Amino acid sequence: MKKLYFICLIMIVHVEYLTAQEDHLTKTFALPSNNYKVNDTSTIEPLTKPVKVVSIIDQKSETFKRELEVWNAFLGSVDLQNIGFIFLVRPLVDLDRFKKHWFEEMQMNYPFFYDQSNKIFVTNSISEAKPGHTMVLDKNNEVIEEGGKVINTDPFNLYRSTLHNLTTEMGIKKAVRGEITEMKDGVLKTFYNSAPIYVTEDGTLIPSKLAKDYIISRRFIMQTSPLSDTVRLMNNNRR
Structure with a gap:
């Protein structure tokens, strides 16, 4: 009886191993024509x-x-x-x-x-x-x-x-x-995958060094989009 139990246990472990292996196989997608x-x-x-x-x-x-x-x-x-x-x-x-x-x-x-x-x-x-x-x-x-x-x-x-x-x-x-x-x-x-482009609120281009100075000084805050390389600087000192 014990022998049969161990045989069954080994078979279960083997099946689980094969299933785990299949889960890690790379799938190839059949493209449409x-x-x-x-x-x-x-x-x-x-x-x-x-x-x-x-x-x-x-x-x-x-x-x-x-x-x-x-x-x-x-x-x-x-x-x-x-x-x-x-x-x-x-x-x-x-x-x-x-x-x-x-x-x-x-x-x-x-x-x-x-x-x-x-x-x-x-x-x-x-x-x-x-x-x-x-x-x-x-x-x-x-x-x-x-x-x-x-x-x-x-x-x-x-x-x-x-x-x-x-x-x-x-x-x-x-x-x-x-x-x-x-x-x-x-x-x-x-x-950024490439160097961002910095612009003012009205779209005027700003040199990168100057833009970074503005950001560090907190005079401007960055407005960004995950789909664009353009960073718009918004005035942070409005009253």
């Missing part, structure tokens, strides 16, 4: 880029409009020559109505992918329980980072940091503009 691409006037070809971001767009989500607003800003802060965005839209609505909303109402000057047969989602085992799910793929289309909606701060910072590090390793410089926020050795660090 260009047949599924829905375009407007853009000539961008996301599938050909060396680095890709795949995001599931669920138009039934309560935060759908806000997500598109953030993605639109995100697109303007990265090098689209080297980073491609593959927006997979769940086939749950009328395509013509969605095209009008995407291109005209939300002014997304970027294609999306629409598969009426749902094949892309089935092939990649993407369930409906993952609205807003996003993945960053390397040049081999292997998933190196994944998480939730970009409207949440942690995923937003994580995707930008991952894209910055991945493109830097590939020799692509300054592919992500604005502030990069990432966790290093348990410490949260924020830095």
Whole structure:
């Protein structure tokens, strides 16, 4: 009886080990073909880029409009020559109505992918329980980072940091503009990928040295955006 018990215990441990190993295996994402691409006037070809971001767009989500607003800003802060965005839209609505909303109402000057047969989602085992799910793929289309909606701060910072590090390793410089926020050795660090541009409240350019003097003296406070290299100095001495 004891022998049988130990055999069962060893088998359970072995299965758990194999499961843990599978969890650490790198997943390769099966990209959609260009047949599924829905375009407007853009000539961008996301599938050909060396680095890709795949995001599931669920138009039934309560935060759908806000997500598109953030993605639109995100697109303007990265090098689209080297980073491609593959927006997979769940086939749950009328395509013509969605095209009008995407291109005209939300002014997304970027294609999306629409598969009426749902094949892309089935092939990649993407369930409906993952609205807003996003993945960053390397040049081999292997998933190196994944998480939730970009409207949440942690995923937003994580995707930008991952894209910055991945493109830097590939020799692509300054592919992500604005502030990069990432966790290093348990410490949260924020830095600019390139030297920021300092301007006054009315947009006048200020030399970097003078701007830093203003900041140190606390005469001005910095107004920044994580999507831009521009730092606006706001007068801190108003009465």
